Amino acid sequence: MVFEAKTTSVDGLTISYWEGGQGNGRTLLLVHGGLGDASQHWGPIAPLLTEEFHILAPDLPGFGGSQALPVKRTDVLMRWLRGFLDNLGLDQAVVVGNSLGGLIARLFAANNPQLVPAVILVNGGAVPDFPPLMRILERVPGVSHLLFTQVTRASLTPASLRAMLYVEDILTDAFLRGVRAAAPGFSGLLRMIVASPPQQQQTPLVPTLILWGANDQVATLAGAEVIKDSIPGAILTEIADCGHMPQLETPDVFAWQVSNFLQKLSRPQRDDLPGAGMLPPYPG
Numbered sequence: 001m002v003f004e005a006k007t008t009s010v011d012g013l014t015i016s017y018w019e020g021g022q023g024n025g026r027t028l029l030l031v032h033g034g035l036g037d038a039s040q041h042w043g044p045i046a047p048l049l050t051e052e053f054h055i056l057a058p059d060l061p062g063f064g065g066s067q068a069l070p071v072k073r074t075d076v077l078m079r080w081l082r083g084f085l086d087n088l089g090l091d092q093a094v095v096v097g098n099s100l101g102g103l104i105a106r107l108f109a110a111n112n113p114q115l116v117p118a119v120i121l122v123n124g125g126a127v128p129d130f131p132p133l134m135r136i137l138e139r140v141p142g143v144s145h146l147l148f149t150q151v152t153r154a155s156l157t158p159a160s161l162r163a164m165l166y167v168e169d170i171l172t173d174a175f176l177r178g179v180r181a182a183a184p185g186f187s188g189l190l191r192m193i194v195a196s197p198p199q200q201q202q203t204p205l206v207p208t209l210i211l212w213g214a215n216d217q218v219a220t221l222a223g224a225e226v227i228k229d230s231i232p233g234a235i236l237t238e239i240a241d242c243g244h245m246p247q248l249e250t251p252d253v254f255a256w257q258v259s260n261f262l263q264k265l266s267r268p269q270r271d272d273l274p275g276a277g278m279l280p281p282y283p284g
Contacts, residue, residue, distance in 0.1 A: 002046050002047050005018055007065065010080055011083065015237075016066050026053050030042045031060070033100040040059075056084075057133075058081075060077075060189065074107060074193060078112070082112060092116070102126075105119055111201045113204070117265070118262065123213055153183070168229045209258075209261045212224040213244055214242060217243075
């Protein structure tokens with residue numbers, strides 16, 4: 001089986017996850033966004049990625065079979081992800097995050113550079129700047145739940161999904177059911193990010209690839225440029241005829257881009273090609 005469902009636990013909380021490509025050298029930790037769980041985001045691309053990589057795709061807390069966090073803060077989520085890797089005996093993983101998962105991948109890489117040799121952000125990864133009123137309303141019982149439920153519903157209407165996803169063939173009935181089933185988890189994740197104090201470290205200091213579906217009308221290329229400018233040395237690669245979920249809309253291109261980026265990082269430096277040094281002073 002290419003993508004096998006498994007469970008583990010961290011601090012007594014059940015984590016459901018998918019695994020494939022055991023025995024391959026490099027591990028990818030795949031972090032999904034709000035449009036469904038890990039299987040919906042990564043299952044279709046798994047056959048391509050497992051040709052080369054060992055892949056792990058956990059359901060985030062409150063999604064799929066993973067229990068919600070009792071304390072909803074991003075620092076707790078960071079410890080949850082680290083505990084997940086520790087449970088599996090992994091000391092390194094390239095983190096790949098799509099959409100809201102891109103922000104989680106960014107923060108995890110920024111705060112755990114010893115665990116993350118590289119990070120790939122896919123149509124996501126901006127550090128949000130929420131208006132003060134939204135943070136105030138998050139603390140009001142009753143109002144908070146209603147607010148984030150409505151925000152989530154507005155994000156997941158058919159019109160919103162068509163604005164995000166350029167290849168409409170993926171908008172099957174099964175996909176839409178997955179989106180609806182994940183809506184409570186998505187709402188809880190948004191609320192957690194709004195309620196949490198900013199992470200001390202927000203900028204990855206590891207090689208960063210920003211992969212972007214160029215036809216995403218919600219997370220636009222202008223936003224991708226802002227993310228690129230905020231991360232030293234980040235590479236932005238656009239994918240044409242593609243929207244918010246390149247791993248589903250253009251899987252061959254997505255897999256090739258991931259492989260190409262990581263292969264370049266894996267090539268040993270050549271001592272006989274040290275590069276150009278400083279020019280000597282002009283004589284006279």
